[in-house]
Amino acid sequence: MLALSSQLGATAKAVAFVMAGRSLNDVLLDGSVVKPDMRAGVQALSFAVLRNWGMARALRELLAPREPMPPVDALLCTALALLVSEPDSGASYTDFTLVNQAVDAAKAHSKTRTSASFINAILRRFLREREALTQQAARSEEAQYNHPQWWIDQLRREQPGNWQAILAANQMKPPLTLRVNLAKTTVVEFTELLALQGVATLGTEMAPLQPLLDKACGLVLRDTPAVQGLPHYADGWFSVQDIAAQGAAAQLLNDEFLARLVGRAKQGHKIRVLDACAAPGGKTTHLIERLLCAFADAGMPVLSGEDWGKHFEVVALELDAKRARRVHENLSRLKQRAVVKIADAAQVANWWDGVPFDAILLDAPCTASGIVRRHPDVRWLRRESDAGAMGHIQLAMLQSLWTTLAAQGRLLYATCSVFQLEGEVIKRQFLQIERQAKALDSHGLWLPSLLHDGFYDALFEKTTA
Numbered sequence: 001m002l003a004l005s006s007q008l009g010a011t012a013k014a015v016a017f018v019m020a021g022r023s024l025n026d027v028l029l030d031g032s033v034v035k036p037d038m039r040a041g042v043q044a045l046s047f048a049v050l051r052n053w054g055m056a057r058a059l060r061e062l063l064a065p066r067e068p069m070p071p072v073d074a075l076l077c078t079a080l081a082l083l084v085s086e087p088d089s090g091a092s093y094t095d096f097t098l099v100n101q102a103v104d105a106a107k108a109h110s111k112t113r114t115s116a117s118f119i120n121a122i123l124r125r126f127l128r129e130r131e132a133l134t135q136q137a138a139r140s141e142e143a144q145y146n147h148p149q150w151w152i153d154q155l156r157r158e159q160p161g162n163w164q165a166i167l168a169a170n171q172m173k174p175p176l177t178l179r180v181n182l183a184k185t186t187v188v189e190f191t192e193l194l195a196l197q198g199v200a201t202l203g204t205e206m207a208p209l210q211p212l213l214d215k216a217c218g219l220v221l222r223d224t225p226a227v228q229g230l231p232h233y234a235d236g237w238f239s240v241q242d243i244a245a246q247g248a249a250a251q252l253l254n255d256e257f258l259a260r261l262v263g264r265a266k267q268g269h270k271i272r273v274l275d276a277c278a279a280p281g282g283k284t285t286h287l288i289e290r291l292l293c294a295f296a297d298a299g300m301p302v303l304s305g306e307d308w309g310k311h312f313e314v315v316a317l318e319l320d321a322k323r324a325r326r327v328h329e330n331l332s333r334l335k336q337r338a339v340v341k342i343a344d345a346a347q348v349a350n351w352w353d354g355v356p357f358d359a360i361l362l363d364a365p366c367t368a369s370g371i372v373r374r375h376p377d378v379r380w381l382r383r384e385s386d387a388g389a390m391g392h393i394q395l396a397m398l399q400s401l402w403t404t405l406a407a408q409g410r411l412l413y414a415t416c417s418v419f420q421l422e423g424e425v426i427k428r429q430f431l432q433i434e435r436q437a438k439a440l441d442s443h444g445l446w447l448p449s450l451l452h453d454g455f456y457d458a459l460f461e462k463t464t465a
């Protein structure tokens with residue numbers, strides 16, 4: 001059993017690195033900061049701390065107006081964040097234990113006892129005056145909502161009726177959501193298999209989303225069991241994917257468009273689909289599942305290895321070679337095939353063979369402002385100018401990829417951001433630039449909620465005019 005004090009010490013260090021600009025994932029994998037046997041514990045504690053960092057900082061400023069030395073400050077704020085975190089936050093220790101262990105952590109990290117006594121005095125004062133202090137701290141919005149002030153201001157401007165609900169959703173723990181592989185099983189059969197293992201789903205709460213998702217295959221689980229232990233994981237009967245993300249392939253390759261593509265395949269045309277930013281491959285494999293089902297439904301099943309290239313080809317691009325390996329791993333677990341290329345999607349001349357694509361998914365790199373509940377470090381890592389800068393990159397990618405799309409082909413532009421500069425604004429600019437682009441109905445902005453992440457999508461068709 002690892003002492004909580006060592007975990008607190010490592011968490012304080014990890015969070016300090018995040019505040020200096022490193023992603024939490026990166027820090028957790030750095031053995032010089034977090035020893036491998038501590039990783040899971042430190043991750044759970046860091047999540048709780050980052051979700052309460054705004055409040056913790058404001059409290060520290062009230063309790064100790066003169067900023068302590070950085071390591072002491074980090075440990076103090078870490079302990080304060082855990083003292084104010086929700087009971088189910090992954091850090092459910094009593095106040096007494098937390099304070100004692102934080103003091104032990106301070107002793108272990110400092111040769112003198114001064115910092116330990118300082119931390120002890122501050123934390124005990126916080127416990128005595130908790131209510132008055134938290135009320136006073138909450139006068140700052142950064143403390144009340146636990147997001148940077150610029151982020152709160154931007155959301156309030158863009159979403160006057162929803163900004164508080166978005167910020168509240170960002171504080172929730174996300175559910176585990178599966179995408180059932182309809183090429184292998186059905187939602188009913190898989191739900192029954194889960195039930196046999198005692199795994200409950202929130203099926204009925206999904207009902208309002210069903211028409212949107214078109215042959216919905218999403219299952220939100222009530223708890224968060226280890227996925228490897230769920231039925232037929234190794235056989236590829238399901239993938240882990242958020243509901244909003246499942247909307248991407250479902251909208252790009254919706255039933256109506258798939259019927260059109262299958263019709264063309266019947267006339268001997270080989271369907272070409274591009275996933276331009278593919279890693280780890282969640283949407284690549286979904287696109288393939290939808291193609292497999294459509295061809296099977298049309299009496300043209302793609303069963304054996306040799307059949308794979310017969311009706312369709314899926315090309316998956318990824319800039320980052322290490323991440324591209326994840327695409328291969330996912331394809332192999334699901335027993336699927338795609339042409340995986342390591343390339344910059346915007347540099348078309350470097351990877352395109354000149355044969356147009358019938359459908360393109362651009363799941364573009366973005367600020368990830370819609371998946372804050374899964375990555376609580378994101379809000380503290382981003383800067384105000386980031387959404388605009390990412391939007392520029394996204395527009396350039398859209399324009400380059402558009403040249404590779406066939407006439408009457410479709411392109412879905414998606415980001416996991418809630419900021420308009422990485423969504424609606426880019427859609428408008430793109431439609432002004434590309435006269436052949438026609439906007440089709442799509443979901444648009446998914447506001448983060450209990451059931452799904454924040455996400456944006458826009459669907460375009462290339463007209464012949």
Ligand SMILES: C[S@@+](CC[C@H](N)C(=O)[O-])C[C@H]1O[C@@H](n2cnc3c(N)ncnc32)[C@H](O)[C@@H]1O
Nearest residue numbers: 277278279280281282283318319344345363365
């Ligand atoms: C939002 S993630 C994609 C998630 C993926 N579609 C899925 O559902 O599993 C964006 C990916 O784009 C990659 N990327 C960033 N810039 C790129 C570029 N210029 N060309 C190709 N891939 C790029 C990133 O490395 C990252 O893996």
